[in-house]
Each structure stands twice: as structure tokens, then as C-alpha cells.
Amino acid sequence: MGNIALQAQNKDSITFTQKQWNKTEIKKGIIWHQAHFQDLFESEQEINIIEVDLTKYIKKLKLAGISSGKKLTSTFAQESKALIAINGGFFNVQNGGAVDFIKIDNKVINTTVKPSARANSYFAFDRKKSYILDATQHPSAEKNYPNILLSGPLLLLEGTRVELNANPFNDNRHPRTAIAKKGNKLIIFTVDGRNSQSHGLNLNELAYLFQWYGCDHAMNLDGGGSTTMYIKGQPDHGVVNYPSDNKIFDHQGERAVANIIYIQE
16 A cells, blocks of 8 residues: 555544544434544545444344335334344335345345355344354355345455455445454444435445444444434434435435345344
8 A cells, every 4th residue: 555545544544433423312322423524545535333232132133124115114113113223235116125135033134145255244133142144154154143234345354354246336435334243242334325415335434434443343234325323212213324225315215125124122
């Protein structure tokens, strides 16, 4: 890496790690962090992070999904009595239903329509532990866990950034939804985009943020217009980020999706 790139990375790591976040305790062991950055990766960014202590909440960690059709993340969340939620994996935009494997409470909701280099990681959990797995290293994962969602790309493995393919999906800036593990904590992440007030991140930038945040494992989920974070009791139907589907920087632009990851009340 050249000196200029290294200096920029160091500047951004300082900007990110020294940021004074707005912190809200949703419930004991669930902390919501929100921040607006004027100059992160030479861009403006709106970021929300929820830290969940899984020693307290692993039995409340859930997936919700439908095999066809779509619902707003906030609707999924309210119907599931969610305390917090984010949108999940990639789905069929026309007909709904996930395009990658998802199993909920031992019931397969959707199978993979067509294997892709993008969907190369699993988020899996049982009532004792959660995992972010490299799909190529865990070929039996879909049989081994009662709850599992295939998505990606994988961003961090054992604290090390995963090399990403060069393509527009990875390299261009978009709104992003992602999930990570930091010791016993689940890190739930959104960055808004497609707006002058928040430009969004490419996946290398996103991987750096998780590394600077001290995460062990991280994976990307469905982003773009799908990116939504829900917190029960907040205004605007609980939507706390700025979904981009209405092309306005407000909380009204949710896109209907096929599944969510959530913590139940």
C-alpha cells in the first residue's frame, strides 16, 4: 500500500475510532450507537450500530421470513414482536422469497436459486451460540444449525479482512446492512447511502470499519434500498436509519423484503 493510501486509512481509522457516538440503551445489554460523519473516506456517512450482549439475548435471537412475497422490515418486526431488527438476505425483487438458503427453527424457507460468489457466508445460530461462517469451509452448515441464513460477501474472518473480488457490487458505494461478532456481542450495522447526506460505503471500506471496531467476524447482508434498521418505540414505525427507496433523506423510504434478523422482546 502506498504512503498516501496508508495515511488516508490512518486518518479514517482515527476519525472512526475517536468518534463521539450518540448512545442509547434500548434494554440492559442492548446499546444503540448513532453517528454522522462529515469526512469518513472523504465522504459523508450516517451510521447506526446496535451492540447486543448475546450472553443475555442468544435465546431471543431470531429470523423471520416468508418463502414468497415481501413485507417491510418494520412490518416483519412488529408482527414478530421484535425489540430490534434489520433486513436480512437477498431476495427475488419481483416475487419475493429469498434467493439464497434460509432455514428458520429447523424449517427450510427457501433454497438457493443459483449459487453466487456474493453469497459466500452463513449467519447461523442455535439457543446457545451464534456464528458467522465461511460457506466454502462449512459445506454441511445448512444441515447443522436450526437457524441459518446464506448471504455475503464475507468481510472479516478471525479479525482479518477477506479479499474481495473486484466488481461493481463490492466496489461502488451503496447503503449497506451487515452483521458482525465481537466476542460475545452481536454487532448489527447499517450505513445509509444514495444521498448527499450519506454516500454509502464500498465493501472494502465496510470491512475496515468492522476491523477498527474490533470485530472478529463480519458479513455483508442485502443493502441498497433494502437497508433498514428498526427499534421498537422509536418514531416513524421504529425505522431509525434513512432508507433510500423513496430517494428522500427521511425514515419513510423502506423497501419490502423477504426476511429479517431480530431480537425478540
